[in-house]
Each structure stands twice: as structure tokens, then as C-alpha cells.
Amino acid sequence: MDRLAELNEQAALHGLRVRGVFAPREDDAIGPLDGGRPARSVALLGNEGSSFWGAFAASPEHGDGERDALDRWSRRVGTQMAQRLGARALFPFGGPPHHPFQRWAMRARDLFASPVGLLVHPEYGLWHAFRFALAYADQLRETPAPAKPRSPCADCAARPCLSACPVEAFVEGEYRVPRCVEHLLANPQGPCVTTGCIARHACPVGQAHRYLPAQAQLHMRAFVAKLAGLR
Ligand code: B12
Numbered sequence: 001m002d003r004l005a006e007l008n009e010q011a012a013l014h015g016l017r018v019r020g021v022f023a024p025r026e027d028d029a030i031g032p033l034d035g036g037r038p039a040r041s042v043a044l045l046g047n048e049g050s051s052f053w054g055a056f057a058a059s060p061e062h063g064d065g066e067r068d069a070l071d072r073w074s075r076r077v078g079t080q081m082a083q084r085l086g087a088r089a090l091f092p093f094g095g096p097p098h099h100p101f102q103r104w105a106m107r108a109r110d111l112f113a114s115p116v117g118l119l120v121h122p123e124y125g126l127w128h129a130f131r132f133a134l135a136y137a138d139q140l141r142e143t144p145a146p147a148k149p150r151s152p153c154a155d156c157a158a159r160p161c162l163s164a165c166p167v168e169a170f171v172e173g174e175y176r177v178p179r180c181v182e183h184l185l186a187n188p189q190g191p192c193v194t195t196g197c198i199a200r201h202a203c204p205v206g207q208a209h210r211y212l213p214a215q216a217q218l219h220m221r222a223f224v225a226k227l228a229g230l231r
Helices: 001-014 053-057 069-085 101-108 179-184 190-196 198-201 212-231
Strands: 018-021 041-048 088-090 128-135
Touching: 001 018, 001 041, 001 069, 018 101, 041 101, 053 069, 053 212, 069 088, 069 128, 069 212, 101 128, 179 190, 179 212, 190 198, 190 212
Parallel strands: none
Antiparallel strands: 018 041, 041 128, 088 128
């Protein structure tokens, strides 16, 4: 089996998807892999919609009551997959400094910056994210990446994502984090926390892939806990 097919198969066991592959450059600061070989391919692994929720909900991390359950699950699954596949795992959390997952993802596949900063996908809209990346010494993809389609935001004149936030935390190209933080902390039972970011819900793209309520709540509660520390 080729290495990309093997990776797809292993990822699917955890409800994860290969969310693009790119060839790293020097300025990606990935460094040498075990044995001193340079990384030649990096695969991004993550969720499309709630694809990983069943696997995560059945995991020990989900039920143990400790903090950062999803990050701990991602670290365990990513580390195990890396060992099995002869790759090195890189994580989106644990910084700063942070690995630039969004910049990498735009190089790797059909993802685009949206007005609210999250990357938008033509099918999944804003309902996708990254759990880890695997750096390989091999060339994982032999055929050239498919041509990028047009960003769905290019044809969206209404831009409901920018007007939906109750505290105007998003203006084109800027995320006013303190406004969002104050609102979430002051309204822990409000819809932003219980159903997920209202600006994200307002995007008309990928509505069928909106997160399950349990997943949306987990992300927002984890986010609020982190924000309380940032204040
Ligand atoms: C720091 C951070 C935050 C900070 C925001 C910092 C800021 N001022 O923008 C906080 C903690 C507030 C935050 C919030 C959220 N985040 Co965040 N965050 C990150 C993190 C860990 C690092 C980003 C970074 O600094 N990268 C380093 C630079 C060098 O790399 P870069 O690719 O060039 O990163 C740039 C973009 O990330 C951009 N950016 C990030 N957010 C926004 C928002 C706007 C409006 C704009 C214009 C730009 C922008 O700014 C970075 C610096 O240029 C990334 C994970 C990662 N490692 O990339 C997740 C990440 C960007 N976040 C993500 C998500 C999902 C969220 C939340 C929705 C969390 C949630 N509740 O589920 C919220 C969004 C707010 C909301 N109301 O919905 C996802 C985005 C997935 C996607 N579809 O694109 C990421 C990739 C994590 C993941 N595991 O997938 N986040």
C-alpha cells in the first residue's frame, strides 16, 4: 500500500481526515527528523464536521474530567500514528510559538482565509479544524495538487459572518479578541457558549457539517477556560 493510502486508512480509524499535504521549506522551521533526515512532506490531519466525535467521545480523555481533553487525545493519537508510520507529529497547540497551521493549510489544499480569520472550505465551510500534522522523510504525494477552486467568500456579498457577532468582535481582517472574551465570560450560558460561535454559524457554506452540539460546547467551554487565563 502506498504511504498516503496507509495514512488515510490509519486516520480514518480515529475519525480523522488527511486535510492536505505540502512540501516544507526551510522557513517552516520543522527541523530534521529522527536520523537527521530532512522532512520532505507534511500531512495535516483534522476533522471535517464532527468526523472524529464518535472516536473522541469513546476515549479515556473524554471521560476523565481533566483539562484539555481534546488536546490530550490529539497528542496521544498523533504520537501513536507517528510511531506507527515512521513520521514525526507536530501539534497546533502547546505554543507560543505556534506552528503556522493555517498558513500551511492554505498551501496544502482548497482552503481560504475568511473574513473572520478561520479558514473556509468550499464544502465544509468553517466547520473543520486541525488536530496534528505528520512530517515524513518521504515524498507522500506523487501527483501535483489539484488546482484551487475559487473561495466561497468571493461570491458572498452579504457577509453575515461579519454582522452576526453580538459584540462586533469581527471586522474585516481583525478579530477583536478582548470583546469576544468579555462577552463569553459574562454570558457563560449564552448561545455563543452553548451552541458555538454565532459568526461561525452565520456562514451559509457547509451548514450540513455544523458541529454536533456536544462538540460545539466542548470547544467553546475549552475556549472560555483558555480565555479566562488570557484576560
Ligand atoms: C492563538 C490562536 C487563537 C487565539 C486568537 C489569536 C488572534 N488574535 O487571532 C484565540 C485563543 C482567541 C483563538 C480563538 C479561536 N480559534 Co484559534 N488558534 C490559535 C492558534 C493556537 C495559533 C494561531 C497563531 O498564532 N499561529 C501562528 C502564526 C505564525 O501562524 P499563521 O498560520 O500565520 O496564523 C495566523 C492565523 O491563525 C491568524 N488568525 C487567527 N485567528 C484569526 C482571526 C481573525 C479574524 C484573523 C483576521 C486572523 C486570525 O493569525 C495568525 C497570525 O498571523 C491556532 C493553531 C495554530 N497553531 O495555527 C488556532 C486556530 C487558528 N484556531 C482555531 C479555532 C477553531 C478557533 C476558535 C473557533 C476556537 C473555538 N471556539 O472552537 C476561536 C475563534 C474565535 C471564535 N469566536 O470563534 C482553528 C482554526 C481552524 C480553521 N477552520 O481555520 C486553529 C487552526 C486551531 C485548530 N486546531 O485547528 N485562537
